[in-house]
Amino acid sequence: MKNIFLKIVFMILPVSFYGQNITSLVVSSAGDFYTTTNYSLSVTVGEPIIETYNSELYKLNTGFQQGVGNRKLNLKFYLEGLFNGTEMNQAFDDAGPVFPMGIADKFQLTVAKSNTPYDLLYTDTNALLNSNGNSLVSLPAYLTGNNYIVLHHRNHLETWSSSPISFASDTISYNFTTVVSKAYGDNQKEVAPGIFAILVGDVNQDGVVDISDLVAMDADLTNGTLGYIVYDLNGDGVVDISDLVKIDENLTNGVVVITP
Ligand SMILES: [Ca+2]
Ligand SMILES: [Ca+2]
Structure with missing residues (x-):
């Protein structure tokens, strides 16, 4: 036996x-x-x-x-909420950085087809973003042709690459930060001269930054809640007035997700 x-x-x-x-x-x-x-x-x-x-x-x-890992995506983008003028702060909880040294936060990377209805081909829900904006994501070899790259973050606006990019090579590179138009619909903000970041404030992830996001934040804002929570827009581990400052401009502008 x-x-x-x-x-x-x-x-x-x-x-x-x-x-x-x-x-x-x-x-x-x-x-x-x-x-x-x-x-x-x-x-x-x-x-x-x-x-x-x-x-x-x-x-x-x-x-x-x-398996996954035959193909690499060298990605670069900044999160407006964590951007400090030169790079991104690490996201904190009440005890300090949530991720190892050099990692700002996690995000969701999605690859979508280039033509309508833009089917989602692959999703990595735990991709890691370095403080300097770089992220190296492993992708499966079955992704070929030209595809959109889609970014989701827990309290930022969903953002698509400006156009489909080639997946013909085993190493793929895409940098959102250099020009506003690297995001579909120019849906980024210049956070330092010549540096662009995806937009903060969609805490309820409904594709728009509006009063409902503020309502969702209200209780934790009032209580000054500590922790790694979506309402902490600047990632310092507490929900307070500085997070209101972060959302203010996008709320006023009513920014919405822009997709193909
Ligand atoms: Ca929202
Ligand atoms: Ca905060």
């Missing part, structure tokens, strides 16, 4: 283990797929036939599973 168990263990040893959110991989009938908050683990008994099929937008692998 023990030997049979060991054989089964060795049969499922070809595993993949990733530290980021990934989509469900190819899993044979003899395999399985598990997720926790931070990790995904998939196991399978390898299939003997491996083929790769390509179309304009998709790459399909059969046989042995193939």
Whole structure:
């Protein structure tokens, strides 16, 4: 019985283990797929036939599973709320920085098709953004062709790249910060001379910065609530008048998400 168990263990040893959110991989009938908050683990008994099929937008692998990480996106953008004049502050909770040194906050990276209805092809809900605006995101190899990059952050306005960008290379680069028009609809703000950031204040994530965001903030503003919470727009670990200052201009302008 023990030997049979060991054989089964060795049969499922070809595993993949990733530290980021990934989509469900190819899993044979003899395999399985598990997720926790931070990790995904998939196991399978390898299939003997491996083929790769390509179309304009998709790459399909059969046989042995193939995971995220074959392609890298070098991304740069700034969050208006955390921007301090030269770079971004680290987001705090009541005990200090929430993320390791050099990381400002996390965000959601989405890749969307270039044509209507702009289907979402891939999402990483736990991408990390460095204080200097850089982020290196692993992407699956099946993303090919030209696609939009879409940014979501817990208290900023959803922002799209100005146009679809090529995913033909294994290394893809896109920098939102250099020109306002790097965001679709010029939906950014100049936060320092020649430096542009995505817009702060959509705390309820409904695609507009308006009075409802202020209403949502009100109780924590009154209480001066401490913590890593969406109403702390400047990321200093407390909800107070400085966060009102941050939202004020975008509230007045009634900024809204602009998409293709
Ligand atoms: Ca809103
Ligand atoms: Ca604050």
